[in-house]
Amino acid sequence: MNSNHQWPTWEVFTQKKQGAAHEHAGSVHAPDAEMALLNARDVYGRRQEGVNIWVVPTNAIIASTPEDVGAFFDPANDKMYRSPNFFKTADGLKTI
Amino acid sequence: MLVSLILAKLISHLGFMDVKVKTDDLSAKETAFNNSIKDGKVIEPKDWMPEKYRKQLLRMMSQHAHSEVVGMLPEGNWITRAPSLARKAILIAKVQDEAGHGLYIYSAAETLGMDRSEMVDQLLSGKAKYSSIFNYPTLTWADIGAIGWLVDGAAIVNQTVLAKCSYGPYSRAMLRICREENFHNKQGYQILAFLMRGTKEQKEMAQDAMNRWWWPSLMMFGPSDKDSPNSADLLKWKVKLYTNDDLRQRFIDRTVEQAEAIGLKVPDDKLKWNEESRHYDFGEINWEEFFQVINGNGPCNKLRLKQRNDAHSNGQWVREAAKAYSEKRKAN
Numbered sequence: 001m002n003s004n005h006q007w008p009t010w011e012v013f014t015q016k017k018q019g020a021a022h023e024h025a026g027s028v029h030a031p032d033a034e035m036a037l038l039n040a041r042d043v044y045g046r047r048q049e050g051v052n053i054w055v056v057p058t059n060a061i062i063a064s065t066p067e068d069v070g071a072f073f074d075p076a077n078d079k080m081y082r083s084p085n086f087f088k089t090a091d092g093l094k095t096i
Numbered sequence: 097m098l099v100s101l102i103l104a105k106l107i108s109h110l111g112f113m114d115v116k117v118k119t120d121d122l123s124a125k126e127t128a129f130n131n132s133i134k135d136g137k138v139i140e141p142k143d144w145m146p147e148k149y150r151k152q153l154l155r156m157m158s159q160h161a162h163s164e165v166v167g168m169l170p171e172g173n174w175i176t177r178a179p180s181l182a183r184k185a186i187l188i189a190k191v192q193d194e195a196g197h198g199l200y201i202y203s204a205a206e207t208l209g210m211d212r213s214e215m216v217d218q219l220l221s222g223k224a225k226y227s228s229i230f231n232y233p234t235l236t237w238a239d240i241g242a243i244g245w246l247v248d249g250a251a252i253v254n255q256t257v258l259a260k261c262s263y264g265p266y267s268r269a270m271l272r273i274c275r276e277e278n279f280h281n282k283q284g285y286q287i288l289a290f291l292m293r294g295t296k297e298q299k300e301m302a303q304d305a306m307n308r309w310w311w312p313s314l315m316m317f318g319p320s321d322k323d324s325p326n327s328a329d330l331l332k333w334k335v336k337l338y339t340n341d342d343l344r345q346r347f348i349d350r351t352v353e354q355a356e357a358i359g360l361k362v363p364d365d366k367l368k369w370n371e372e373s374r375h376y377d378f379g380e381i382n383w384e385e386f387f388q389v390i391n392g393n394g395p396c397n398k399l400r401l402k403q404r405n406d407a408h409s410n411g412q413w414v415r416e417a418a419k420a421y422s423e424k425r426k427a428n
Contacts, residue, residue, distance in 0.1 A: 006213040007419070009206065026203045026269070029212060031422035043199050046192070047276070066143045 009058040010036040012043075014050035022054055030055075133334050138264045141207035149333050150208050152326060153263055156335065157205040158215045163227035164198035165219070169403050170234040170396075171243060179237060183287075187240065190280050197273050204265035220405050228386060229312050231394030238291055238298075238305035244284015246306075246313040246351070252277045253347045254317065262334035285354065292358045299359075306355070307363045314378075315386045317344040323383075348376050 007029040013022035025044040030036035036055040045053065064072055080086050089096050126146050139145055168191050175191065178184035202212045218224035229247055234240065252274065259270035291302040321327045321339040330336040338346075348367075355362050366379035388394065 006211055007415075009203075026200055026265075027206065028199070028203070031418045032425065035418060035422070043196050046189075046196060063142065066140065 007031045010040070010055040011058050011061060012036075012040040013054040013056070014040075014044055015052040015054075016050055018051055022052070025049075027058060028055070130332070133262050133332075137262075138267065139262050140264045148329065149335075152330060152333070153266065153335060154205060154208050154210055156330075157201055157208075157266055158210070158218070159225050159227075161198045161201035161205060161215065162219045162224050163230065164194050164201065166226045166230045166400055166404060167247075168194045169400055170230055170232070171240060173234050174237060174240050177237070178240075186283055190244070190283060193276050193280065197276070200269040200272055201266075204263075204269040207265045216408070220401075220408055222392075222401050225390065227316060228389040228394060229316050231389050231396045231400060232308070232312055233396050235308075236301050236305060238288060238301045239309065241284045241287030241291065241302065242305040242309040244280045244282075245288060245354070246284070246309050247316070248277050248280040248284060249351060250313045250316045250347050252281055253343050253350075257337050257343065260334075260337060285358075288360065289358045292360065303360060306360045310363050311381065311385075312389075314344055314348070314381055315383075317341075317347070319383060319386070345375055348378055352376055 008031075009027045009029055010033075011027050012025045014025045015022045025040075028036055028039040028043055030039050033055060037053060040053050040055050044050075076082075125144055129144065129146060129149075133139070139149075171187065171191050171194070175184060175187055178187050202215060205215065206212055215224070219226070234243070255270050255274050255277065259267055259274055261267050261270070288302045288305070291298040318324055318340040320341055324340055327336065327339060331339070352362055352367065364379045366377065368377050370377045389397070392398075
């Protein structure tokens with residue numbers, strides 16, 4: 001017995017409520033976008049987990065590589081002055 | 097920028113030397129991996145991982161996914177015979193959840209580089225293992241109660257811990273599953289509680305289900321760790337966080353009280369609260385039976401495999417139709 005056609009995978013993102021950011025939920029297999037949405041609803045939305053779903057072909061997602069984490073994020077690492085905690089201000093002030 | 101790069105190189109170089117000195121047999125990468133797990137780091141799909149970690153996880157996760165899928169069969173047996181429309185609707189929702197759980201875990205397992213179709217093929221050909229509990233028959237309606245309460249109860253103990261495991265996609269799938277299992281657990285308990293308030297025959301039926309499902313439920317945690325070949329590695333890598341025996345004990349401790357509350361007797365003469373250890377002592381598990389069932393000689397092994405294969409081939413036309421439709425739409 002062969003399970004033959006392997007449909008492509010789609011990454012599923014669900015939005016919990018209006019105004020919230022979409023969050024990755026997992027993936028589904030589907031032959032096209034419409035079926036991917038329906039499958040995503042049945043797999044990741046059986047308990048009113050969301051008000052909106054995105055499906056994205058898995059191979060359309062470009063991710064940074066963990067090995068390059070140091071060099072890749074370096075531009076942020078050496079600019080601690082971007083954090084407000086970097087600055088010392090007068091003691092006792094409540095508004096800055 | 098340049099200074100920080102040089103510094104980073106220097107640090108990584110020093111770290112590398114440090115590792116080299118300390119260990120002879122492990123590669124620097126693997127030592128770094130083991131250390132990051134020790135520090136509580138969660139591993140994500142694209143992170144470097146030892147081949148054995150990947151293999152063990154794939155083995156565990158595919159077995160787990162198969163168990164969810166095969167788990168639908170004994171319960172599906174009672175959908176058409178549920179005693180009321182409400183019970184039927186609830187059972188259908190529960191069985192649908194099990195399909196969903198299978199899919200969450202297959203999806204998580206695929207992040208390790210194995211196609212779902214390959215895992216499904218291993219299940220259908222009988223090569224892959226699944227939880228031995230599903231090779232027992234569901235003889236009466238009370239068995240549906242016992243499965244939800246005991247089998248899903250044992251699964252909850254197991255999965256609550258797995259939700260904290262070191263592999264991100266698996267842990268996230270477990271969080272989702274745990275939220276849903278509590279419904280399964282309670283609906284099962286309620287079926288038995290209801291029967292235990294019923295006629296003499298209904299009480300006997302509930303007790304009979306308890307008698308048949310108790311010991312196989314304890315076996316679900318797997319053999320004692322001294323006889324469990326993979327335990328040491330899995331514990332080191334935080335794929336497992338507790339031993340099989342620890343989790344079994346945890347399940348017994350929380351379940352005995354639930355049984356007593358509705359008047360069910362645990363079928364174990366040696367079961368006794370131990371004031372000193374603050375745990376229940378319990379009798380010897382029949383491991384001979386466990387290994388017989390695992391190795392294909394349980395009451396329903398052949399039936400389950402046949403049912404699963406039938407379900408798969410009966411769905412063939414649906415898969416083909418969906419594919420043909422998407423191709424037709426692409427062509428237009």
